[in-house]
Structure formats: structure tokens, C-alpha cells
Amino acid sequence: MKLWALLRKEWWHLARDYRTLLVLFILPLLQLILLGYAMETEPKQILLVIHDFDRTSLSRTLVDRLSGNPLFLVRRSELPASELFARREAEAVLTLLPGTTRSLIRGGDILPHLAVDASDPQRAQTVAAYILHAISAVLASIPSSSISATPVFLYNPTRESAFFFVPGITALLILMASALLSSLTITREKESGTFTLLRLSHLSPAEVIGGKLIPYFLLAGILSLVVLAAGMLLFGVPLKGNAFLLVGVLLLYTLTGISMGILVSSVAPTQQSAMLMSLLITLFPTLLLSGFIFPLESMPLVLRMIGHALPATYFLQCLRGIMLKGNTVSQLIPQLSALGGFTLFFLFVGTVRAKTLMELSS
Known part of the structure; x- marks a missing residue:
């Protein structure tokens, strides 16, 4: 009976202490929600700027495919990659130089140039992989373009964590x-x-x-x-x-x-x-x-x-x-x-x- 009385007393204290109850129930739920959503590692809304100086049907197809991909937010800009990265207006910059299409068809040395902001090394690696995969899918019809682009990681080329x-x-x-x-x-x-x-x-x-x-x-x-x-x-x-x-x-x-x-x-x-x-x-x-x-x-x-x-x-x-x-x-x-x-x-x-x-x- 004494134990039962003590239990009743503690239950009444807990019922009146709403602050403790809020911390007990609300805080773990908030932490679960925050951690569950914040720890999402798949990239979304990759800021990609494309400089198309080639201006061929293949380059336009590549730009259209990347623009239609929901993973990418494709923008056009005349600014260089360093300025875009400094302003946080791009995570990656794809440059198609004049003669890129002709070089890909003939197996030349002019390839699409991909610059990636590697200040976040893990995300940079993932962003580069997604963009290269999308480029390879478009250029799959060209046998000699097995290497679609070589990414250049700026600001942290060795990707030091x-x-x-x-x-x-x-x-x-x-x-x-x-x-x-x-x-x-x-x-x-x-x-x-x-x-x-x-x-x-x-x-x-x-x-x-x-x-x-x-x-x-x-x-x-x-x-x-x-x-x-x-x-x-x-x-x-x-x-x-x-x-x-x-x-x-x-x-x-x-x-x-x-x-x-x-x-x-x-x-x-x-x-x-x-x-x-x-x-x-x-x-x-x-x-x-x-x-x-x-x-x-x-x-x-x-x-x-x-x-x-x-x-x-x-x-x-x-x-x-x-x-x-x-x-x-x-x-x-x-x-x-x-x-x-x-x-x-x-x-x-x-x-x-x-x-x-x-x-x-x-």
C-alpha cells in the first residue's frame, strides 16, 4: 500500500509537470523528424550552369536533356565558373567549347569540360557522378565518346574532408x-x-x-x-x-x-x-x-x-x-x-x- 501511494504521488507530479512531459514526448519526435530529413544524402536541385559555345544539334540536345532532368536546376550565364561558385550561383559548370561535337565524333581531344565546386567534397563527388552519367546517356550513340567529360574539382582538388x-x-x-x-x-x-x-x-x-x-x-x-x-x-x-x-x-x-x-x-x-x-x-x-x-x-x-x-x-x-x-x-x-x-x-x-x-x- 505504501508503494502504491508513492506511485500515485509520482504520477500526479508528472501529470502536473507539463514541461517535463513536453520534453519527454515532443523532443524525441522533433529529433527524429530533423535527423530523418536532414540526413538525406541524395542530391536535389543541383545548380548547373551550361556554357554552350559549340551550338550544334548534339550540344542543344545535351542542354535540353539536362534541363529536363528534375535533379538539375540548369541556368545560363556568361560569368566564369570561379565567379559563379563565389556567388553560390552554381555547384557545377559544364562548358562545351567550339568543335566539341566534331571532336567527339572523330575521337579528338576536345571534350566537355566540367568544373565542380568541391568545397563540400562529398556532395561534389556525387554531383559530378550524376552529371557525367547524364552526359554519357546523351552521348551513348557516339562510339568514340566513351569518356564524356573529365571533372575538375575546384577549391579542394584532393577532396580533403x-x-x-x-x-x-x-x-x-x-x-x-x-x-x-x-x-x-x-x-x-x-x-x-x-x-x-x-x-x-x-x-x-x-x-x-x-x-x-x-x-x-x-x-x-x-x-x-x-x-x-x-x-x-x-x-x-x-x-x-x-x-x-x-x-x-x-x-x-x-x-x-x-x-x-x-x-x-x-x-x-x-x-x-x-x-x-x-x-x-x-x-x-x-x-x-x-x-x-x-x-x-x-x-x-x-x-x-x-x-x-x-x-x-x-x-x-x-x-x-x-x-x-x-x-x-x-x-x-x-x-x-x-x-x-x-x-x-x-x-x-x-x-x-x-x-x-x-x-x-x-
């Missing part, structure tokens, strides 16, 4: 560390009841946020530089772009993470819940939906939209672009604008919340 994963790990660690560092600032004041002292000090909410942000930004900025330098030295990741641009983007992303942590700190009731919230909004989304491991192009539309709402997605594009492709500021304007927008939004909402808390503590 470290060149892809080290920037992703860097993005994850910086966001987690900066958000966790700053997520305890305001909750510490709330738990200790010192928000009244902040109000009596005649500091504005913006000054309070600034005073809490700057020390953590300096500390997290140093940590970010150390993490990036260690990744480059230990794994041999190259730097083909401007070092000052790389440091600037790194510090902007660090500021974004600090601002996110301050926003979490202004919302969370306790330091423990602030740490948990910071981990939930940085670890799993960055790991699964930012392009760190799984390409966004292979995900369903809803997950792609969530991925594009994450700061880590844009930082990863900047980091890989600067380090592997040598991207410049003009080629990274959309990504830098997104990071700046995230930072301003987090700071604005955090400041409004701090003002509300200071008024409530009076």
Missing part, C-alpha cells in the same frame, strides 16, 4: 561558447535581485546591455581567434582570401553569438534554464540545419527555411568562401548583411527586455 568540417566545427564552437558565456549575465542579476541596483544607478537599458556585452565580446573574440587558428594549423586548412576580412567576419559572428546569449538571458527565469536554452538553440540547429554536415539543397523546403534563419548558415558560407575560394566583401554582402541583421535584432529585443525587467524591479 577536413577542409569542409573544420569551418563547420569552428562555427559551432564559437556560437555555443559565446552564447553560453553571455546567457548568464541578466539571469544572474534576476536571481540575486540586483536589478533594483541597476535601476538606481541611473543607467539606461542600452548602457546595461553594453556594459554586459563588451567584456564577454572581448573574451569570446580571443577564444574565437584561438579556435580558428588551431583548426587551420592542426588540419592544414588553407586561407586563400583576405586575413583581415576573415577576422572581421569572425568577430561579427562572435558578436552575434554574444547578442543571442544576452537575449536568452533576458528571457530565461534562471541560470540553469538559460544554459539549457542556449544549448538547444545553438547545438542541434547548427549541427543539422546550417550546412555544417548536411547540404541545405538536399533538405525539404521547410527545413531549408529554418536553416536560412540561423546565423551559423551565413557564417559558414563566409568562412568557407574566404578560406577556400578567396571570396571578397562584395561577394559576401548577403551573408554579412544577414549576420548584421541578426545582431541588431538580438540586441534590440534584449535591450527592450532589460528595460522591462528594470521597470518591474522598481
